[in-house]
Amino acid sequence: METYERLLAAITPATGPTRDVLDPATGERIGAARVDGTAELERAIGRARAAQPAWAELGDEERVATLNRVADAIERSGEALAELLSREQGKPLNGPNARFEVGACANWLRATAATPQPVEVVVDDGETYAELHYRPIGTVGVITPWNWPMMIAIWQIAPALRMGNTVVAKPSEYTTLSGLALAAVMNQELPEGVLEVVAGDGGLGAELVVHPGIGKIMFTGSTATGRRIMEASAGNLKRLTLELGGNDAGIVLPDVDASAIAEGLFWGAFINTGQTCAAMKRLYVHDDVYDAVCDALTEVASQMPMGPGLDEQNVLGPLQNRMQWEVVHRLVDAAKTSGARVLLGGTPDPEASGHFYPTTLVADIDDAHPLVQEEQFGPALPIIRYSDVEDAVRMANAVDVGLGASVWSGDRERAREIAARLEAGTVWINSHGGVHPGIPFGGVKQSGFGLEFGAEGLKAVAVPQVING
Structure with a gap:
């Protein structure tokens, strides 16, 4: 060995x-x-x-x-x-x-x-x-x-x-x-x-x-x-x-059980501390379940330990380089300045060694905000409220990239109907980002x-x- x-x-x-x-x-x-x-x-x-x-x-x-x-x-x-x-x-x-x-x-x-x-x-x-x-x-x-x-x-x-x-x-x-x-x-x-x-x-x-x-x-x-x-x-x-590059959207329909999908949402967005091309970078949640999803996701995210990779208990680590840390910090700070609501994180420890940025969830943010429209590639997820699924589909498709996307619903056929309208190379149902060696993978648009x-x-x-x- x-x-x-x-x-x-x-x-x-x-x-x-x-x-x-x-x-x-x-x-x-x-x-x-x-x-x-x-x-x-x-x-x-x-x-x-x-x-x-x-x-x-x-x-x-x-x-x-x-x-x-x-x-x-x-x-x-x-x-x-x-x-x-x-x-x-x-x-x-x-x-x-x-x-x-x-x-x-x-x-x-x-x-x-x-x-x-x-x-x-x-x-x-x-x-x-x-x-x-x-x-x-x-x-x-x-x-x-x-x-x-x-x-x-x-x-x-x-x-x-x-x-x-x-x-x-x-x-x-x-x-x-x-x-x-x-x-x-x-x-x-x-x-x-x-x-x-x-x-x-x-x-x-x-x-x-x-x-x-x-x-x-x-x-x-x-x-x-x-x-x-x-x-x-x-x-x-x-x-x-x-x-x-990607800026994957997840769309949560109003029929979900928020607590049942929270861990899947978390890992869809935060696998590899968010440093994944096909990670979920923006999450659109229906009015009817918005608060429940925010609460359940915050509960899951708050329990995920972050720290040096060689410590066996940790599951989240630092950003790999300072350049990427600065991108995440800039986008989250701009969201805070705009009046968006920080559910978790958002303030890095100035005394911390390494390139750690805290797990961050940002709610009540406008779809036009840079944290939504730019690929953050780090541990910060914007959560956008919608009331009409047509608006969610429109917002999901409005960016110039299309690597992956996901639809979350208790009705698989309804989710498939919406998935077929999303401009992405892969659309997952009730999960996000999983790849398989036998399933083709690639992007569309840019x-x-x-x-x-x-x-x-x-x-x-x-x-x-x-x-x-």
């Missing part, structure tokens, strides 16, 4: 430029992350491209077996990976956090390996026979965010490898060690060159995007960065999957395009080929 100390030592460079990595909960130094440049990127891409033909020629059965061995390796190092993730990203070990994320990496690898290869007979009429197959692209570039740095990396790496591609991954500069550690464990089982990792800032990511040796970019992050990636990739028509997970996710990291005859 890998220990945290051995894992950290394995990814600590002996030479070359580095930068200090600090724990967002305490400000203490964790270790040093390497800082790569153009030369390291070129070498990584060269190694991945050289390894790709042999990896593709192994065949699907052997690649599947390899991915399952990689999942075993992650499980063997699970506690060490979880500790490193908690120290660098800030999320607690327990709850739907660090141990959950590492476990999801292994589970997702196995699910990706178990998904049938997408081969389709498109015409078979007695005269013509045609099949649609999916072939490797070549080398795929993967650029991952800091909120779920291991799990989202697997979401992109696993299907790319399954389809015979090699991968060059660049983790976020905020969670570099998590990306390097995950790759180090995976490379215990993968052939040399199949998975390469480069470490650096957005400039290095931009070089990866435009490199002619990369056939596809998979990116999870902000809409603004996604736009820049689209512009940069136009020169060589690079294929893209972009999972971008939340990006392309699907991940399941057979559709495999197709997205391959090129179609029709065999006619």
Whole structure:
């Protein structure tokens, strides 16, 4: 079993430029992350491209077996990976956090390996026979965010490898060690060159995007960065999957039992301390149950312990970086100034170490307020009152993003009717934000395009080929 100390030592460079990595909960130094440049990127891409033909020629059965061995390796190092993730990203070990994320990496690898290869007979009429197959692209570039740095990396790496591609991954500069550690464990089982990792800032990511040796970019992050990636990739028509920003709405209908849905509402909004693309960012509640929902949600939220991630009792942690803390603080302060009612939180402790922002619920807020209209990406939820469901649907659809949404009701058919009218890539009924390796996931509008997970996710990291005859 890998220990945290051995894992950290394995990814600590002996030479070359580095930068200090600090724990967002305490400000203490964790270790040093390497800082790569153009030369390291070129070498990584060269190694991945050289390894790709042999990896593709192994065949699907052997690649599947390899991915399952990689999942075993992650499980063997699970506690060490979880500790490193908690120290660098800030999320607690327990709850739907660090141990959950590492476990999801292994589970997702196995699910990706178990998904049938997408081969389709498109015409078979007695005269013509045609099949649609999916072939490797070549080398795929993967650029991952800091909120779920291991799990989202697997979401992109696993299907790319399954389809015979090699991968060059660049983790976020905020969670570099998590990306390097995950790759180090995976490379215990993968052939040399199949998975390469480069470490650096957005400039290095931009070089990866435009490199002619990369056939596809998979990116999870902000809409603004996604736009820049689209512009940069136009020169060589690079294929893209972009999972971008969200501002997910939840709509609560008047027939709910407030106490029964309160915990589901809480985790829909506050999983990973609100730092999740498809978390619920704004909640629309009908007049008839508004006060009951506010009370029940406040009761649940007030009992969720927040603190350093290595303390076993905590389920909420700090914001990963000061930049994001400032965004949340600005939006909540503006809401307070506007006269909105703070049900819980809203005032960070000036003496607290780390990037902690208290769990915050804000009621009686206007839909036009920035806390509603901007993605806060942190532990602050605005609760908006409505009296006509038509108004709730209109407000939910009024933003320019559409990653996820949810409808909460005791009448599932009524909820489905409303769900069909919401402009979002996924709409959940009586839950929010749950993903499944067999269910396609992706955004609409400025939340990006392309699907991940399941057979559709495999197709997205391959090129179609029709065999006619």
